[in-house]
Amino acid sequence: MTQTIDISSYSAITDAIRNEARRILSDSTVSAVIGYTAGRRKGSTQPIVITTADDADQLIFSAACLNDLVVYLTKAKKDVPKGGRIGIVVKGCDLKALVGLLGESQLKRENLYLIGIPCSGVLGSLLKPAAELTTETIASKCCECTDQLPVGCDFVPTVTPTPLPDLEKRYANEIARLEAMNPSERWEFWKEQFSKCIKCYACRQVCPFCFCEQCLCDRNRPQMVEQTPRPLGNTAWHLMRAMHLAGRCAGCGECERVCPMDIPLNLLNRKMAKELKELFNSEAGFEVREAGPLTSYREDDDQSFIR
């Protein structure tokens, strides 16, 4: 049964964001605010960087605010001023990525003003941005969300997020389906998925954790990853991506959303996250970690894989 999800709180959230942005820009708490604004098509949204209090009314929040804006803090920062404190609108999933970047010395907390969203869920796709948010259209990541209310922000609108109805846990179910396969069947599944890749690297560009100035796959001395989209090089790239994100990925799901070939990239990331949770009891959260599970060693680490 398709059920509508109540997002009536989003208009109150929009008002609260505007007021807060106006305030922090006019008293020079921040030099810019990164948020969402309405897009050209009805219902669509796009990221915006505002630097004056007058522009605050351009900010909105709706079920079509899918982007993880954190990526603008590290690399896609053309319009983000270099100096001063920056305000940013974050959902719970985005905040986990931001916290990860704090732990990896990419951001400093004192340079940020975090505007948290009490999130009731967003759409799975922007193809129909004006669509109603229902148990069908909601993003897969929202189905398994436990972090609707961000923690540790400078400002959060006093709105209670709508408790999510009992949704089908799409990733968990899919992981269970893959785990039930034998290794060769599983390999066939991923081979098929990776063969679709056209090496556009949209997944890399949209990922907040892919912050390297020069990606390993752009290096040619030695060439680690084949650059033409062929099955072997594609597999190398996706395995490398999965390994580099293991223990870091916060699950914003942007890679999967932007993939033009519909490769289930977040499924791979969720599987890695599950492994790390089981092996090292470690998962992305709201607390800054000194070192991730794969960059730290503890005497009681599971070593059963050494045979």
Added chain:
Amino acid sequence: MSRIGVFICHCGENISRTVDVEQVAAQAALMPGVAFAVDYKYMCSDPGQNLVKNAITEHRLTHVVVAACSPRMHERTFRKAVEQAGLNPFLCEMANIREHCSWVHEDREEATDKAIEIVGMLVERVKKNRVLPTITVPVTKRALVIGGGIAGIQAALDIADAGHQVVLVEREPSIGGHMAQLSETFPTLDCSQCIMTPKMVDVANHPNITLHTYSEIEQVDGYIGNFQITVRKKARSVDEHKCTGCGVCMTKCPQKKIPNSFDCNLGTRTAIYVPFPQAVPNVPVIDRENCTMFKSGKCGVCQKACGPGAVDFEQQDQLIVEPVGAIVVSTGFELYRITEKTKGSPIKGYGEFGHGKIPDVIDGMTFERLASASGPTGGKIQRPSDGKEPKQVVFIQCVGSRSREKGISYCSKVCCMYTAKHTMLYHHKVHDGQAYVFFMDARVPGKSYDEFWRRAIEDEEAVYIRGMVSRLYQKGDKIVVMGSDISVGVQVEIEADLVVLATAVQPQKGADLLAQKLGISYDKYNFYSEAHAKLRPVECATAGIYLAGACQGPKDIPDTVSQASAAAAKVMTLFAKDKLEREPIVARVKESGCVGCFACKKVCAYGAIEEKEIRDRQGNLVKVVAYVNPGVCAGCGTCQATCPSKSVELDGYTDEQIVAMIEAL
């Protein structure tokens, strides 16, 4: 353009038996970039090295590959030779065709093919080697000695006499170790205390020795020449500087019935105590577990009795950081306690001997305390159960040792001699007594050792029975010993008053934990491993750390003292230089690619990675990147494996080189 020389060693027959070395040379000569290839019987010998040197000049070689044994064995040898011929030593690489090839294969043709592949890989790798300048680091001319038994004392005195500062750390309240517990020592029967205590006093009085007793190693940082040692000085509850060692506190202490572990629990001591009268330092320590003040908060008698006001119940553990350049590990041994079966240990125990259940079944160290003039009985041989003088004493050798089935396959080395000594001491003190010894075989090599053992049998009337004991049991006030005499093939049954077990020598408890702090290797019994059994017997594989005494394996006093002096000599050799040369195989950061995530810093076990600010000409901060301190880097390569953008690389093992090697296959 590379002009590579390839030198293929026969290693006598070690390599040439399975690998057709001539064919390897012929094939190597055809490899791109190779200007010269030759095989020779012993490349590491003087003529072999000269062959390399001459070829470098004659053929104007730019790089050298030596196809021989493991680089652990002779990399240094050949790099030195190459340097003497005027090439940078790091333009020479070893292709391991012995351990990786000839020793592990039988088929000559296949092994030869593999050897050619290995050489091919190294040829590709060496082309990308860079000229590396040697790194020099300063040496802190100050040594740490861990463990204050005879080994540690000897090493500390030797180093201190050479004019260097020594920090001696001992876990117990006094130095002296096991030797201080012994009665008389083989093969000359001189009193252990008489030869030991002057050395202990020398340590206490030596201006170059800093003594930390009742202390343990908390943390070890740094590397050869530049270690930072954190020592935990446990709260003694007595101020070492105020205490005069008068001993009034001990006479006043109301807790008088605590078993004295120094006397193998035969005697008792007070809660504030020195382990034995000749202790160094002669400063008591309060055993907080048994002290009334610490248990109930009421008492403080010792504090009231102490004239100088040295007793301090509030004292806390202190952490002291000592910078040192070299470490001697001399943590010694303990006896195998057959009653204590450790969970998960492969050692199965000897329940059939009743140790711990039958009071008159004791171990060798307990007998030492019985025979010692300063022991609980004043040197009279008395049974622990009723204090009677035993008339029949059975000594059982190899208890725990030399039994694979029971978990310890090694020989404890000292038991044959000390049991012979025990029979003599017994005979000297109980003239009408009879000593029996069950033994497998007598292992008494050593100067004057065989004579000593023969004397026990021929002059001192000990009866040696070749065979093992199957069972012991109490019968009235006697202990029935059932064994076999395999030389005549009969069962033997002796009614003994006292049974002494020569239990196995084991490393100290926690030896493995200390090894992990130090980063040294140890064997399955937790004995510390030397770098090379024959040629580097006192050095650890970890640079700057040396071994002395029974922590490396069972040893008697003469061997222990020799090894301690040898370790001291190694330390002095190190301290003879003002600067150390280090291999420049260290990691380097490519700052252009580094994004400063510092994953490398988090995984670096050596603390070699620092944060470095990059600024433009106006002084504006551009970014913060990782920087590898070449003096600290150990070249393990963990940072390289961790860096997501591959912006840090280990010289000599760059990704480019590894890929080149793979592509050569």
